[in-house]
Amino acid sequence: MPEKNYRFIISGGGTGGHIYPAVAIANEIKRLHPSAEILFVGAMGRMEMTRVPEAGYKIIGLWISGLQRRLTLDNLSFPLKVLSSVRKSYKIIKDFKPDAVVGVGGYASGPLLYAATKMGIPSLIQEQNSHAGITNKLLANKVDKVCVAYDSMYKYFPNAKIVLTGNPVRRDITELAGKRPEAMKFFGLNPDRLTFLVIGGSLGARTLNQSTELALQKIQEAGYNLIWQTGKLYYPTAEAAAKQQPTDQIKAYDFIKRMDLAYAAADVVISRAGALSISELCLAQKPAILVPSPNVAEDHQTKNAMALVQKEAAVLVKDVEASQKLWDTAFALAQDTTRQQVLRKNIAQLAKPQATEAIVQELLKLA
Template sequence: MKIIVSGGGTGGHIYPALALIRTIKKEYPKTQFLYIGTEKGLEADIIRRENIPFETINITGFKRSLSLENLKTIFRFFKGVRDSKKLLKKFNPDAVVGTGGYVCGPVVYAAAKKRIPTIIHEQNSIPGLTNKFLSRYVDKVAVCFEQVREYFPESKVVLTGNPRASEVIGKKKMGVIQSFGLRDDLPIALIFGGSRGARPINEVVIKSLSQLSTKPYQVLYVTGESHYDEVRKEAELFGEFNNIVILPFIHNMQELLASVDVVIGRAGATSLAEITALGLPSILIPSPYVTNNHQEKNAEALVEKGAAYMLTEKELTSQRLIEAIDRILLDESERTNMGNASKKLGIQDASNRLFDVIKELTNNR
């Protein structure tokens, strides 16, 4: 089988695509892949490092206001369609999968017009513009949240979950907690604001360090590399902590997630997929700086089921954060109930589900 995958702009579009590719390659090593992205996107470095064949087209996203740049984007889109058709003809795929971001617009559209089986994958509870547009042309729309069904043609929607979730299962290893200087006989709260960190979260956590240092649980606090030096200086004013470890970045995050008791951080689709696959309770602080405020909607999907607490940035204070952590880590019953609710929302075999959709479409071709 030959599959084209396209998606880019953010890790939330790229890493699910990578997880899908890895799963398929593991079970069907002879499957050939071509990834189509942009040269300026994160995918250019990430996909090439994985040694996956990679081609680019030139395309930009639409501005959400009246702009002459949008006219240029329309021209780039149609050129992108022409360029995509050339790549499709050369590679001759059995299916094309778009995982989001404006780059997959012309790629998936071109494939649909050539009657190649097409699937888009929507990670969030509110779809992006590209996926809303493509949903009119593709064969199937794979989703991670039931709430997003209403935005797409019902007959095309299939709940698969996020392939990224499949990669955290079975990652728990002995000695991971000790490698961070923590004990394995006390509960652990992981606080992080994403790979780059989040200043509003850091500001509140710094104010909370003194109280957190007196708690009968541990805190692993990941600041983001750009914020680490500043946070470290602030933290040193409080002295040494026996139960708090502060780090700029964690490379083996999947192994760590499998070893903690609660996660405090943003509500990106990939993070939530990992959290629910592992059945972890969480305290979600949605980023208000994302399109359509989709992180808050993502968080609400977990809160409604009792799997998470949510604190918006406007609500976030040191006291509220500490109270939320206490409610989970100092009450074993609450922690268990939230974990069970989280587990029910998780889809552990998302990659296989998505591949099943691909196989079904190609078999019916």
């Protein structure tokens, strides 16, 4: 029997935390079914409009953005954007004729999933966080499946639709064994030193960057390596600050494409607590200090972080306390190999390396 020519639409984006899981799902579909046709739908002007084509997939943009917490012109135009995006979503689905649709979160996910459910197209939500967003809560009753990463999600979604899969991550993150020598060479770091990795998410994180900049001299004097992903906005300042230190073992980057090597090099990771970052840390099995962003809906990063902290799988430093406490906590952890071992062991138990495969299998059942 000839293989079915599958057609899927994957919608969502806004940050790397939505885009990279979406691309991981697409790559797994193509691995299993090379002839499958995949179309992405994102938000105009957002990161996915460049990152998705770089990954080799076509994307169409919707005129959509999120609601701001304060009264702005964007908020006044929000109803018009929603209507425009839903109308365009109907047309995209009618033209592309997908077998099923996936929503990974982000601005474009809502209109596309809404249109798909109205048109009777099988649909699946991939909820990455430990606290469900408003859009996914509203759509959960209409979609066919909800793939989740945390076992506490039954309070948000219909139980019969939930599948506990974990979050999809890039395949290279699941294959770190033996990569440390390559990683140290790639970043030009001394393999005999402890290495910190600071990652503030794809858009950067002001608190992490400012705290790290203040700690550079101590990092250098203590003889540690530092891999520092700053985000585009903070990179010029960070690069200048790093160059002022009398060492070549502090490396600042606006964006790290080889995150597999960054994790392989790291002994201790300092990170925001986005769902993707946490899933990657679990797979990388690294001692982590999490600094949840306060600038996210319903404080979901704190909830993500607490899911690990309660199992002694990570350390939490509040954003408002980071300038005083973050690097003192980091230096203390660097000296405490027993604590590192406990964190490494506990975070590894939360890893779900087959998450991407499990999500794609659920999707194929719908198609």
